[in-house]
Amino acid sequence: MKKTWRNTLLSLSMSAALLASAVPTFAAEAPAGFAQTTIKVNGQVVDYASGEALVEKGTTLVPLRSTLEVLGAKLQDVRNGKVRIVVDDRTITLGANAKVVGGVSFIPVRTVAEAAGYDVRWDRQTKTVLLVSKKTGEAARGFLWEVKNGPTTVYLVGSMHIADDSFYPLRDEFEEAFAKADYLGVEIDISKAAGEEQQQMIVDMGTYQDGTTLKDHVSAATYKQIGEILKKNGLEANAFDQFKPWVVETTLGSLQSSDAGYDAGLGVDLYFIQKAVERKIPVLELETYESQLSMFNGLSDELQERNLQAVLDNFGEIADSTNEMAGMWKSGDEDLLLEMTNSIAEDPEYYKALLTDRNIKIADKIAGYLKSGKAEEYFIVVGAAHYLGKDGIIKLLEDQGYTVTRK
Template sequence: MKSWRRSLLSLLISVGLLSAAAPAAMAAPQQAALKINNRNVEFAMNAPIVDQGTTMVPLEATLQAMNAELGDVQDDAIYVVINGKEITLNSKTQLINGVKYAPVRIVGEAAGYAVHWDQQSRTVILISKATGQGARGFLWEVKNNGNTAYLVGSMHFADDSFYPLRSEYEEAFAEADYLGVEIDVSRAADEANQKMIMDLGTYQDGTTLKDHVSEDTYAKVGEILRQNGIEPNAFDVFKPWVVELTMTSLKSMDAGYEAAAGVDLYFIQKAMERKLPIIELESYASQLSMFNGFSKELQEKNLNAVLDHFDVLDESVNQMAEIWKTGNDEQLLELTNSFSEDEEYNKAMLIDRNIVMADKVDGYLKNGKNEQYFIVVGAAHYLGEHGIIKLLEDKGYTVVRK
């Protein structure tokens, strides 16, 4: 496995730290659009809005576009008639400019739609679950003494073609008492996390990138930035690992993949709307410290791997997306094994982190509270000799591929 593809893998299905766009939760309410089965929904006056990470839609107008009818509305419940059947939505409405609004995900899913968000067009997309075959992805189940953990392998960058997910994902999530993630990427724009990124990812001693990499590496960074209409010294303040991840994420977005459509953020948004507790298996501090702890040589090696193959990165992103959508265990394992080509990289990125994650899952399964956990971490963490699946099996658990 080429090292430049390994760098892509680390961003797309192992770490989503710097790929997360500033979440809508940090902004004032903004207008959004709504599309149902590729048909734009026109609103006469009151458009959908994004407020604190939740997309709210005018309830009656949206139901009308779904051929559904609004029944009674109480403090914590909305009664809707869909195909002649009354369904109860456990959600509060919000009165905006005299119009009842409700979370679009709760309304859409109750009506039989998969719901996801297109960041580029600021559009909520509802797709009837009867119109397409859901992506297979990576999903396992582990049970112990009344507790269940559903283990989901995420791809942190995705696009519309990933959705709707298979019904097994939605059914497992609906039963969950907790959502577990590597880190809560919806908090990427929090002031403390942004400060941590700047403190660890930039030079604090007056030096710049030019002082820490070879002349050739620095020239390649400048040339790629220039070709993309950016000043060649725009990244001077950043360390090589930040430049590597930033350039990779920008190339991924050029290929049409966004963190806003990532599998982990998809479930984080659903958890926020359900008021479901979100638990982190890692932390911003641990992930940032891992990258910052890479040796100077490894940081420049990884950066050069991306720079030397910058023009073909989008092709490999597409290949990785297909691996996820088809749920190809063999190809995922091949990619995961590519980490072993560099001992320092493999130990930091996978081996050490997998041990911590597996121990936490073990703790969830042993707490004796008859709880269900829906765990979403990068797909690269699960397979292989040092993967979470093997570590759990070594602890005596039976892990079932779903």
């Protein structure tokens, strides 16, 4: 399993949505005035037999009867547009009226989902509404630390940038700390990953501009292996020709994790970004899209091909290693987190670029918040791999005289 850790550690150290696809997608035709979107319930796409989820003036509407069915609720009646449903033997009157489109009754998804006991999240990158049941087992421990300096408090959260519904609900300590926060700090605001500026950066840095293609920059054996995997997945063998090895590597790794049920839309950082928007508190970016993409683009050609080859050689095992990381996160196992983090150090160039250099800059920003002298609370969410070890954020803060306490 250790061989595949380095290929999935991006979920612990980098913002997983930053490599949103640069290839445009086209929605199927929808009724006039509407745009279609996708609904996932606990990670599974809802395939509506009658009607589709629609967006009208920023509000997502879903077919009433079929949505209630997948949420485990029942329709009691609809009178004059008012909807009453039954959830766990309780009758609830929904706070929004039903709307008939093409003979099908629609209702705002947030209204019906929250009444049925689901959290509602939005994945802007894939235009997907994510519904996650609150009726789960014991809350995951995760990684949460606290640092104080005078009247200022900083909470440090170690994130997995991709997750599934089993990560939620988070334990009360996370929610209570966030409820008091005046600011949310993240690596980058991945809710903006599908923006035109960010997509253009991927094209500018991640594609060849000199007339060459991927085939000219990797070995014949590596190129052949890429083609075989693409064909097995229903794509043309040359589908990635325009992209550099680091884009191909991260894309293939993300595909494997996605097939295993992990989604950037359920990532811990995006979860809190969405809550920050709801609370209307500032979201502070500790890095930039440009700096993260430049880190990848600045890797030597040799390292890019090594990383790509490692993904190709372990392609069928990436889902298993992601599962192991998810288990590590949910159990809050510091020893295993440190072991995974240290595995990157076996490649000095990769370790320096992915963690060491970035940790110094992030720790300095956190120290700046601590030195503000203001009675403010910061809730910082960055990849879990950044915190532990001799070059980790916790050690860097301790070296500056701060006491970091696990919560």
